Amino acid sequence: xxxxxxxxIAWAQINKDVLKSLExxxxxxxxxxxxxxxxxxxxxGCEVYQYNMGMxxxxxxxxxxxxxxIASFIFWIGMSHSGTLLSAILxxxxxxxxxxxxxxxxxxxxFSLLTAALFVAVHLGRVWQIYYALPYPNERWAWPNFQxxxxxDAMAVFTYLSSSMIFLYVGMIPDLAIxxxxxxxxxxxxxxxxxxxxxxxxxxxxxxFRMTYLTVACFLIPLAVxxxxxVAGDFAMSQQPGWHVTSFxxxxxxxxxxxxxxxxxxxxxxLRYVFRFEEYMTLPILKKIVRLTFAIAMVWxxxxxxxxxxxxxxxxxxxxxxxxxxxxxxxAPFWWAMIFCGSVVPFxxxxxxxxxxxxxxxxxxLLLNLGMFLERWMIVSPxxxxxxxxWTFDHDQWPSMVQWGMVFGSFGWFTLLFLVFCKVxxxxxxxxxxxxxxxxxLQSKKEAAxxxxxxxxxx
Amino acid sequence: xxQRYLLALYNNFDEAEAVVKELRTAxxxxxxxxxxxxxxxxxxHPEVEEFIGNKPVYVQWFTLLGASLGxxxxxxxxxxxxxxxxxxxxxGKPIVPFPPNFVxxxxxFILGGVYITVLGFLILSGLPARRSPLYSAKVxxxxxxxxxxxxxxxxxxxREIFTKHKALEIQEEAGR
Numbered sequence: 001x002x003x004x005x006x007x008x009i010a011w012a013q014i015n016k017d018v019l020k021s022l023e024x025x026x027x028x029x030x031x032x033x034x035x036x037x038x039x040x041x042x043x044x045g046c047e048v049y050q051y052n053m054g055m056x057x058x059x060x061x062x063x064x065x066x067x068x069x070i071a072s073f074i075f076w077i078g079m080s081h082s083g084t085l086l087s088a089i090l091x092x093x094x095x096x097x098x099x100x101x102x103x104x105x106x107x108x109x110x111f112s113l114l115t116a117a118l119f120v121a122v123h124l125g126r127v128w129q130i131y132y133a134l135p136y137p138n139e140r141w142a143w144p145n146f147q148x149x150x151x152x153d154a155m156a157v158f159t160y161l162s163s164s165m166i167f168l169y170v171g172m173i174p175d176l177a178i179x180x181x182x183x184x185x186x187x188x189x190x191x192x193x194x195x196x197x198x199x200x201x202x203x204x205x206x207x208x209f210r211m212t213y214l215t216v217a218c219f220l221i222p223l224a225v226x227x228x229x230x231v232a233g234d235f236a237m238s239q240q241p242g243w244h245v246t247s248f249x250x251x252x253x254x255x256x257x258x259x260x261x262x263x264x265x266x267x268x269x270x271l272r273y274v275f276r277f278e279e280y281m282t283l284p285i286l287k288k289i290v291r292l293t294f295a296i297a298m299v300w301x302x303x304x305x306x307x308x309x310x311x312x313x314x315x316x317x318x319x320x321x322x323x324x325x326x327x328x329x330x331x332a333p334f335w336w337a338m339i340f341c342g343s344v345v346p347f348x349x350x351x352x353x354x355x356x357x358x359x360x361x362x363x364x365x366l367l368l369n370l371g372m373f374l375e376r377w378m379i380v381s382p383x384x385x386x387x388x389x390x391w392t393f394d395h396d397q398w399p400s401m402v403q404w405g406m407v408f409g410s411f412g413w414f415t416l417l418f419l420v421f422c423k424v425x426x427x428x429x430x431x432x433x434x435x436x437x438x439x440x441x442l443q444s445k446k447e448a449a450x451x452x453x454x455x456x457x458x459x
Numbered sequence: 460x461x462q463r464y465l466l467a468l469y470n471n472f473d474e475a476e477a478v479v480k481e482l483r484t485a486x487x488x489x490x491x492x493x494x495x496x497x498x499x500x501x502x503x504h505p506e507v508e509e510f511i512g513n514k515p516v517y518v519q520w521f522t523l524l525g526a527s528l529g530x531x532x533x534x535x536x537x538x539x540x541x542x543x544x545x546x547x548x549x550x551g552k553p554i555v556p557f558p559p560n561f562v563x564x565x566x567x568f569i570l571g572g573v574y575i576t577v578l579g580f581l582i583l584s585g586l587p588a589r590r591s592p593l594y595s596a597k598v599x600x601x602x603x604x605x606x607x608x609x610x611x612x613x614x615x616x617x618r619e620i621f622t623k624h625k626a627l628e629i630q631e632e633a634g635r
Contacts, residue, residue: 011501011601146537147559152566159566163573170577174599181596197581198588201598202606203498203507204514205584210503211518212580216573223569230562434601435502 004097004284007441011434018426019182021275029274029419036415043409046402047122055125059400063392064384068403069123071376072410075259076116077157077231078252078372082260083109084164085224088217096439097288099432100280104271104422105264106168111417113161115410120154122406149233156227163223167216173199173209174431188424228256235379241318242383245310251303258300258342259372261293265365267418269358271427280428283356290355297346297368304343318388325386326378330396335378341371463614466593466630467621468602472500475603476510478624482607483512485620489610497591499604521579522572529571534564592632602627
C-alpha cells in the first residue's frame with residue numbers, strides 16, 4: 001500500500017490548495033448545491049402542507065404513531081456518530097491518517113444532528129410546542145418527566161450537538177487564523193478575523209490548545225456512546241415486542257458507527273472530486289476507512305444475529321411474531337433488503353482491488369446507508385404493525401408521500417448545510433496535515449539514517 | 460528605558476531551537492528569556508515546549524471544576540423539582556429516583572466539563588486577543604517566529620543572536 005500522503009508537499013502549498021477550495025470548486029459543486037436546494041424545497045413544501053392540513057396527511061395513526069419521522073430521526077442521529085466519535089478515538093490513538101479527513105467528518109456530525117432535530121419538530125405537528133421537551137419549569141406546572149427516555153434524548157442530543165460544535169470550532173481555530181491571514185478583503189475576512197480570536201500560534205496557545213482538544217475528545221467518546229444508547233432506550237425501555245431487547249443500546253451504537261463510516265466514504269469521494277483534494281484524500285486513506293467500515297459492518301451483523309437469537313429462544317411469542325412478520329410479512333422486501341445491504345454488500349469491501357476503486361466504493365457506501373435507513377424503518381414500523389395487543393395485529397401502514405417527501409427533503413437540507421460549510425470553512429485541516437507531513441518526513445529521515453548506519457556497519 | 464519588540468523568522472524548528480537555547484543562556488541586560496520570549500509556529504510541536512522550558516498547563520483544573528459543577532447542578536435542579544410535591548405528583552414512587560436522574564446528571568457532567576474546559580482554554584491562552592506588536596502571516600504558513608521583548612539597549616545583542624542563526628527576516632517595533 002502506498003503512503004497516506006506525500007511527505008514532500010510544501011507547507012505553503014497545503015495552505016494554497018485548501019484555500020483554493022474556498023474559492024473555486026469544480027462546477028459539480030454548484031450542480032450538487034442546486035439539486036440539494038430543490039430536494040430541500042420538496043421537504044419544505046411537505047412540511048408547509050402538513051402544517052396547514054394537520055398530521056392526518058402524514059398517514060400516521062394509532063398504533064402507527066411514529067412512522068418515517070422517528071426512523072429518520074434515528075438515522076440522522078446515527079449518521080452523526082462517526083464524525084466526532086471516530087475523530088476523537090483516532091485522535092487519542094494517534095492515528096494520524098485521520099488528519100486530512102476529520103474536519104469534514106466532524107462537520108457531518110453537526111449537520112446530521114441539526115437534521116435529526118428537525119424531525120422531532122416535524123413529528124410534533126405543532127412545531128411551536130417543542131419547548132415541552134426541554135427541562136424548565138413553566139406557568140402551567142407541566143413539568144417534563146425526568147424519568148422519560150424521551151427527555152433524556154433531548155438532553156443527550158443537545159449535549160452532543162453543542163459539544164460537537166465546540167470540538168469542531170476549537171479544532172478549526174488555527175486554520176481560521178490561516179484564512180484570516182490569506183484572504184484580504186470582503187465579508188469572509190471579517191468572519192475569519194472574528195472567529196480566529198486573534199490566534200497567532202504562540203507556544204502558550206498551542207500548549208493550552210493541545211490539552212483542551214485532548215480533554216474534549218475524552219469527553220466526547222463516552223458522550224457519543226451515551227447518546228445512541230439513550231436513543232435505543234426510547235425503544236428498549238418500552239414493553240413493545242421487538243424493542244424490549246437488552247442488546248439494543250450496543251446494537252444502536254454499532255449501527256450508528258456503521259452508517260457514519262459509510263457516509264464518510266460517500267462524502268470523501270464527493271469532496272475529493274469537487275474540491276480537487278486528490279493530494280490529501282488519498283487512496284490509502286480511503287482503504288483504511290473501508291477496512292474500518294467492514295469491521296464495524298461485521299460487528300453490526302453479529303449484533304443482529306444475537307438479537308434474532310435472543311428473540312427466537314426467549315419464547316416471547318409477541319416478539320417472535322414480530323420477527324417472523326418482518327421476514328415474511330408485508331415489510332419482508334425491505335427487511336431482506338436491509339439484511340442484504342447491511343450484511344452482504346460489505347463483503348465487496350474485502351476485495352482488495354475494490355477497496356481503492358472509487359466508483360465501486362461510492363456505490364457500496366450508498367448501499368450501506370440505504371441498508372441503515374431501512375434498518376431504522378424496520379425497527380419502528382413492524383412493531384407497530386404487529387404489536388402486543390390483538391387490535392394492533394396486521395395493522396399495516398404505508399407512509400404517505402408527505403412523509404417520504406420530508407425524508408427526501410432532509411437529505412437536501414443536510415447536503416445544503418454541508419456544502420455551504422465546506423465552501424466557507426476549510427474542510428481539510430491545514431495545520432494538522434502539515435503536522436502529518438512533518439512527522440512522517442522526520443520518521444522517513446530517521447529510517448533512512450538507520451539503514452545507512454546498518455549498511456556502514458555491515459561493510 | 461523604552462521597550463522594543465523584535466520578531467525573527469526561521470525556516471525550521473532546528474534553527475529556532477538553536478536561537479532559543481542561546482537566548483535562554485545569554486546574559487543580556489534588559490531581557491529576561493523566561494518572560495520576554497515567545498515562539499510562534501504554524502503547527503503544534505511538542506519539542507518547542509522542551510526547548511523553551513517547562514511551563515505548566517492548567518486547563519485540566521477548569522475541566523474538573525466544570526464537570527463537577529455541571530453534574531452537581533443537574534442533580535440539584537432535577538431532584539429539587541422532583542421534591543417539590545406541588546409541581547410533580549409522585550403517586551407513591553420514590554421522590555428522588557436516583558437511577559433515572561443519573562442519566563441527566565451524566566449528560567450535564569459532560570456538558571459542564573466541555574464548556575468550562577473551552578472557557579479555561581480561552582482564558583489561559585489569552586483569547587480573544589488583539590494582534591501582538593509584531594506578527595507575520597508567514598508564521599501561519601511555514602515559518603517559525605521568535606518574538607522577544609527587551610530594553611532598547613538589548614536590541615543590538617538580540618539582533619546579533621538572531622542574525623547568527625540565519626534569521627530569514629527580522630522585524631522591529633517600539634513597545635506599547
